[in-house]
Amino acid sequence: ALVTTTEMFKKAYEGGYAIGAFNVNNMEIVQGITEAAGELNSPLILQVSAGARKYANHTYLVKLVEAALIENDIPIALHLDHGADFEICKSCIDGGFTSVMIDGSHHSFEENIEVTKKVVEYAHSKGVVVEGELGQLAGVEDDVNVSAEDAKYTHPDEVEEFVDRTGVDSLAIAIGTSHGAFKFKPGQKPVLRFDILEEITKRLPNFPIVLHGASSVSQEYVKIIQENGGNLADAIGIPEDMLRQAARSAVCKINIDSDLRLAMTAGVRQVLWNKPEAFDPREYLKVGRQNVKDVVAHKITEVLGSNGKA
Ligand code: G3H
Ligand code: 13P
Ligand code: NA
Ligand code: ZN
Numbered sequence: 001a002l003v004t005t006t007e008m009f010k011k012a013y014e015g016g017y018a019i020g021a022f023n024v025n026n027m028e029i030v031q032g033i034t035e036a037a038g039e040l041n042s043p044l045i046l047q048v049s050a051g052a053r054k055y056a057n058h059t060y061l062v063k064l065v066e067a068a069l070i071e072n073d074i075p076i077a078l079h080l081d082h083g084a085d086f087e088i089c090k091s092c093i094d095g096g097f098t099s100v101m102i103d104g105s106h107h108s109f110e111e112n113i114e115v116t117k118k119v120v121e122y123a124h125s126k127g128v129v130v131e132g133e134l135g136q137l138a139g140v141e142d143d144v145n146v147s148a149e150d151a152k153y154t155h156p157d158e159v160e161e162f163v164d165r166t167g168v169d170s171l172a173i174a175i176g177t178s179h180g181a182f183k184f185k186p187g188q189k190p191v192l193r194f195d196i197l198e199e200i201t202k203r204l205p206n207f208p209i210v211l212h213g214a215s216s217v218s219q220e221y222v223k224i225i226q227e228n229g230g231n232l233a234d235a236i237g238i239p240e241d242m243l244r245q246a247a248r249s250a251v252c253k254i255n256i257d258s259d260l261r262l263a264m265t266a267g268v269r270q271v272l273w274n275k276p277e278a279f280d281p282r283e284y285l286k287v288g289r290q291n292v293k294d295v296v297a298h299k300i301t302e303v304l305g306s307n308g309k310a
Pocket of ligand 3: 018
């Protein structure tokens with residue numbers, strides 16, 4: 001059934017696991033993710049970015065998720081990823097989503113509170129839940145020094161006031177993850193600031209925390225892409241043992257997009273590179289879709305721990 005994240009997060013928090021929030025933008029990705037979750041009896045969050053909505057069209061995405069709900073008997077939340085303003089959040093709330101993120105993290109603290117509160121008031125009046133964000137995710141391209149880096153992490157001193165004044169249902173934090181397939185420089189040691197997460201959890205007991213930028217960038221798929229005409233040298237993600245540790249903590253939602261892109265791309269490349277005469281899209285998309293399904297099954301059972309929790 002189509003659900004909000006309220007019950008999912010409560011059970012995940014208490015059970016020491018996390019729900020995977022996977023980005024979707026076409027039929028094969030929706031099918032790969034939901035078939036894996038369906039077979040493993042795992043609750044699921046399917047999330048749609050502004051870019052995905054622009055690519056696939058809001059209605060198509062909602063209907064693909066409705067189809068997945070007919071085919072798979074699991075709870076699924078349909079979530080707006082990185083809503084930039086009140087208007088896109090409203091459009092998704094009115095258009096059948098059960099959860100929205102208002103990403104005010106680049107605003108000042110007061111402006112972030114203002115826009116987040118406005119979204120929460122509207123969302124809650126319609127039975128929809130809201131994710132807010134405090135702190136800024138680092139990027140490997142941002143050549144910042146250590147003190148600038150520190151300034152971007154979520155400040156534990158701000159979280160209580162933010163949650164109290166906005167009424168958000170969950171909070172995305174910055175503790176060292178980043179978006180995309182290039183999260184650390186070659187040779188750089190991946191670090192997640194679990195000490196900051198712990199401080200945040202002390203100030204927000206029993207409150208669900210969200211991790212963005214949590215792809216692991218499987219070197220297996222990077223290698224397949226490299227060997228089949230691609231160029232993704234030095235793609236590096238978050239080590240899986242760190243994500244396992246996060247899943248056992250107050251982190252209830254772990255966002256994964258890049259890992260699905262890599263899985264799909266590896267499959268499509270492998271077919272097209274090795275079989276230049278192939279031109280039936282089903283022939284290469286089905287290999288990509290199977291990779292997406294394999295990746296999601298691996299995440300659910302080996303990283304998130306959400307199998308059997310539907
Ligand atoms: O956080 C970003 C997600 O990976 C979505 O990316 O805006 O290119 O659809 P996108
Ligand atoms: P990745 O790029 O690490 O998959 O992160 C996705 C994400 O945070 C979507 O909001
Ligand atoms: Na958890
Ligand atoms: Zn994100």
